[in-house]
Amino acid sequence: MIPxxxxxxxxxxRSRVRGCLLGGAIGDALGAGIEFDPLDRIRAAHGPQGVTGYVPAYGTRGAVTDDTQMTLFTVDGLIRAHVRQGSGGWHPPTDVHQAYLRWAETQSGWGPDERRGDLGWLGREEWLYSRRAPGQACLSGLSGPDAGRLGTLAAPKNPHSKGCGTVMRAAPFGLLLGWEPTLVFQLAVECSVLTHGHPTGYLSAGALAVIVHTVLRGGSVEEGVELALALLVERPGHEETTAALHGALAAVRAGEPSAERVASLGQGWVAEEALAIGVYCTLVAEDVRSGLLLAVNHSGDSDSTGTVCGNLLGALHGETALPAEWLAELEGRGTILQLADDLVLELSHGAELHGPSAGPAWRERYPVG
Structure with missing residues (x-):
C-alpha cells in the first residue's frame, strides 16, 4: 500500500502513472512504422527530420507493438499479485508469469476464450489479440513444453538472451511507489528471467524500474541513474549495463543532441542499448515531443527505445505533458487509462476493494487462482 x-x-x-504508461505507448507507436529501417531510409521516406508523428504500422496510425502489450500484462500481473496478497498468498513473479502466459496466447489465438475464468477484463480486450513482431525470447520463454516453468535467477529461461524484451516491459515495476528501491529492482530482475536469462538483460530491466521509481518519488532522472548504478555494482555481470548508463551520461555532456549521438549508444536491439538510448533522450529532451522523436529516429529498434523514453518522460512530467494529437490517435488509449487507474486504486485502496467486507467486483476483474 502507498502511504x-x-x-x-x-x-x-495518478498523473505520473498514466503518463508513464501512455508515454511508453506513444513512443512505441511512433517507432512502430520504422522499427526495422536504417536512418537514411527513414529520412528519405519522411524528410530530413525523419518521422515527426505517427506513420502507418499494422494497417493503421498510432498502432502499438508487443512492447505495449507486454507492459499492460505486466501491470495486470502486479495488480493480481497485490489482490492475492490480501488473501495470504504473495509471490509476485508467479502472478506476472501467469500474466505473460495470457499475453502469449494473444499472439496465436483469434480472440479471448470466454470459457476461461482467469482472463479478467484485460484478457478479454479483443484488440490485444494481434501479433506485433514479438521478440523470439519472449515467445520461446512462454510457449512449448517448458512454458509453465517459472524461470528463476538460479534457473532462468533463455540464459544467453539479453534482448530488449526485458527492458521494454520493465517500467511498471517502478510504479510500485510504496516499495523500497532495492525491492523494486529485485522484482524487475526476477520477472525478467521469466524469458531472458543473461545478466545484462535482467539487470537493465532492474535499472529502468529503479529510475522510474525515483522519478515517481520526486527525484530527477539523474538521481535515478545514480541509484541504479549503485545497485548494479553489487550484482555479478553488471558491467555491460553499468557501461551503457555511463555512456548515456557521457553522451549528454558531449554536446548538442543528435541522431549520431544516439547511434553512439547502439541500436537498441539488446537491453542495455535500449536503456541507454531511452535515458539519453530523456535527459536531453526539451519537452516530451522532442525527446520521443529523437528516441525513434535512428537505425535500430525504434519502438523499444521510444517505449523506454516515453515511460521515463511520462513519469517525469505526467499525462498532461503528452502531445494531445498523439494521444488522440493512440491505439488502446482507453484500455491503458483503465489499467493505470486500476493500479493506482489497488495500491492506494486495496483493502477497500477486496477486503473481508468488499463485494466480488474487483476479484472478478482481477481473478487469482
Whole structure:
C-alpha cells in the first residue's frame, strides 16, 4: 500500500502513472512504422527530420507493438499479485508469469476464450489479440513444453538472451511507489528471467524500474541513474549495463543532441542499448515531443527505445505533458487509462476493494487462482 497522502499528492501520482504508461505507448507507436529501417531510409521516406508523428504500422496510425502489450500484462500481473496478497498468498513473479502466459496466447489465438475464468477484463480486450513482431525470447520463454516453468535467477529461461524484451516491459515495476528501491529492482530482475536469462538483460530491466521509481518519488532522472548504478555494482555481470548508463551520461555532456549521438549508444536491439538510448533522450529532451522523436529516429529498434523514453518522460512530467494529437490517435488509449487507474486504486485502496467486507467486483476483474 502507498502511504496516506493529501489529495494533491494522490492526483500527482495518478498523473505520473498514466503518463508513464501512455508515454511508453506513444513512443512505441511512433517507432512502430520504422522499427526495422536504417536512418537514411527513414529520412528519405519522411524528410530530413525523419518521422515527426505517427506513420502507418499494422494497417493503421498510432498502432502499438508487443512492447505495449507486454507492459499492460505486466501491470495486470502486479495488480493480481497485490489482490492475492490480501488473501495470504504473495509471490509476485508467479502472478506476472501467469500474466505473460495470457499475453502469449494473444499472439496465436483469434480472440479471448470466454470459457476461461482467469482472463479478467484485460484478457478479454479483443484488440490485444494481434501479433506485433514479438521478440523470439519472449515467445520461446512462454510457449512449448517448458512454458509453465517459472524461470528463476538460479534457473532462468533463455540464459544467453539479453534482448530488449526485458527492458521494454520493465517500467511498471517502478510504479510500485510504496516499495523500497532495492525491492523494486529485485522484482524487475526476477520477472525478467521469466524469458531472458543473461545478466545484462535482467539487470537493465532492474535499472529502468529503479529510475522510474525515483522519478515517481520526486527525484530527477539523474538521481535515478545514480541509484541504479549503485545497485548494479553489487550484482555479478553488471558491467555491460553499468557501461551503457555511463555512456548515456557521457553522451549528454558531449554536446548538442543528435541522431549520431544516439547511434553512439547502439541500436537498441539488446537491453542495455535500449536503456541507454531511452535515458539519453530523456535527459536531453526539451519537452516530451522532442525527446520521443529523437528516441525513434535512428537505425535500430525504434519502438523499444521510444517505449523506454516515453515511460521515463511520462513519469517525469505526467499525462498532461503528452502531445494531445498523439494521444488522440493512440491505439488502446482507453484500455491503458483503465489499467493505470486500476493500479493506482489497488495500491492506494486495496483493502477497500477486496477486503473481508468488499463485494466480488474487483476479484472478478482481477481473478487469482
Amino acid at each position: 496516506l497522502w493529501s489529495r494533491a499528492q494522490q492526483q500527482d501520482y
